[in-house]
Amino acid sequence: MQTRIDEIAAGIYRLSVYVPDIAPPAGFTFNHFLVRADEPMLFHCGLRAMFPVLSEAVGRLIPIEDLRWIGFGHVEADECGAMNEWLGVAPRAQVVHGATACMVSLNDLADRAPRTLSDGEVLDLGGKRVRYIDTPHIPHGWDAGVLYEETSRTLLCGDLFTQLGDGPALTESDVVGPAIAAEDIFQYSSLNPGMGTTIRRLAEFSPRTLALMHGPSFSGDGASTLRALANDYDQRILRSRP
Numbered sequence: 001m002q003t004r005i006d007e008i009a010a011g012i013y014r015l016s017v018y019v020p021d022i023a024p025p026a027g028f029t030f031n032h033f034l035v036r037a038d039e040p041m042l043f044h045c046g047l048r049a050m051f052p053v054l055s056e057a058v059g060r061l062i063p064i065e066d067l068r069w070i071g072f073g074h075v076e077a078d079e080c081g082a083m084n085e086w087l088g089v090a091p092r093a094q095v096v097h098g099a100t101a102c103m104v105s106l107n108d109l110a111d112r113a114p115r116t117l118s119d120g121e122v123l124d125l126g127g128k129r130v131r132y133i134d135t136p137h138i139p140h141g142w143d144a145g146v147l148y149e150e151t152s153r154t155l156l157c158g159d160l161f162t163q164l165g166d167g168p169a170l171t172e173s174d175v176v177g178p179a180i181a182a183e184d185i186f187q188y189s190s191l192n193p194g195m196g197t198t199i200r201r202l203a204e205f206s207p208r209t210l211a212l213m214h215g216p217s218f219s220g221d222g223a224s225t226l227r228a229l230a231n232d233y234d235q236r237i238l239r240s241r242p
């Protein structure tokens with residue numbers, strides 16, 4: 001396992017680990033994002049098995065003990081498996097998440113108490129500002145949420161737009177078609193009536209960069225791209241009705 005590091009927006013670093021054995025022959029990427037700031041934040045902790053390679057990679061960008069905040073989309077092994085390993089090596093680090101994740105899981109799972117962010121609350125990292133947005137059950141997990149980094153207009157969108165393969169770190173090409181294809185294969189989303197509305201709410205931020213957990217980061221018209229994804233889910237939900 002190797003970690004590829006790319007700066008996908010000003011001060012936002014994508015640390016990508018490619019696993020060829022998942023969904024071969026295309027394979028699958030796991031992407032973690034370091035937000036470089038006075039109080040650095042890591043979005044996605046990675047699997048516990050990835051901690052050695054990921055911590056080495058983060059250490060190339062900042063002294064690892066300076067890591068201050070740890071965020072992720074929802075409680076699953078690829079998003080937060082190594083959470084306590086990070087808390088162990090960074091003494092000032094704290095997990096941040098929404099009220100549901102903290103109440104249901106993180107108050108118990110995290111070795112240090114997490115900081116709860118309310119829906120829409122901004123966390124000032126010093127030079128970077130992340131806004132937390134609740135996205136319950138979207139694409140999956142009651143506790144799901146995303147972060148929007150306001151200074152670079154980057155949406156750290158977690159599992160939204162998941163796609164197969166090991167593409168470029170940053171693309172201006174379509175990411176909706178590959179996401180629809182991956183949804184057809186994995187059926188990873190919890191189809192629910194609020195999906196289109198919630199994803200369109202993210203479009204209102206007009207992000208310039210979409211930072212995908214599984215796939216390339218997208219540079220371009222984030223609002224139109226999010227609305228196209230919302231429309232596909234609306235259609236999918238209509239088709240799923242008896």
Ligand SMILES: [Fe+2]
Nearest residue numbers: 074076140159
């Ligand atoms: Fe997930």
Ligand SMILES: [Fe+2]
Nearest residue numbers: 078079159213
């Ligand atoms: Fe994921």
